[in-house]
Amino acid sequence: MSDALDKAEAAAREAATNSAAVQIALAALELAKTAQAQQAPAPHSCQQQHGRQGRSTGEWMAIGCAVCVGSIGIAFASIALAIGGMTVAVLALVLRSIWRDVQRKGR
Numbered sequence: 001m002s003d004a005l006d007k008a009e010a011a012a013r014e015a016a017t018n019s020a021a022v023q024i025a026l027a028a029l030e031l032a033k034t035a036q037a038q039q040a041p042a043p044h045s046c047q048q049q050h051g052r053q054g055r056s057t058g059e060w061m062a063i064g065c066a067v068c069v070g071s072i073g074i075a076f077a078s079i080a081l082a083i084g085g086m087t088v089a090v091l092a093l094v095l096r097s098i099w100r101d102v103q104r105k106g107r
Helices: 002-038 057-106
Strands: none
Touching: none
16 A cells, blocks of 8 residues: 555655646746737838929829810710700601601591
């Protein structure tokens, strides 16, 4: 029985030693986490170049030309819509006239 008791006592000592080692390791991990949380984040450095402030003359000329071309396109589209609307109106009047003539001859 003494042999079993010695084995149990040795196992208890080893478990106590292992649990102390585990506690030390966990404490070290907690210390590392708090140290990492306390570190200030590195300042963000902007990679863009901010040397240029305004548009050049060529860019403004290109923008002006684009606006002019777009305006002319809108003007032509408006004229085309007006012509199309007049055509539909004339067609409606002609068809109405034909319909009235057919109705009168049918009586």
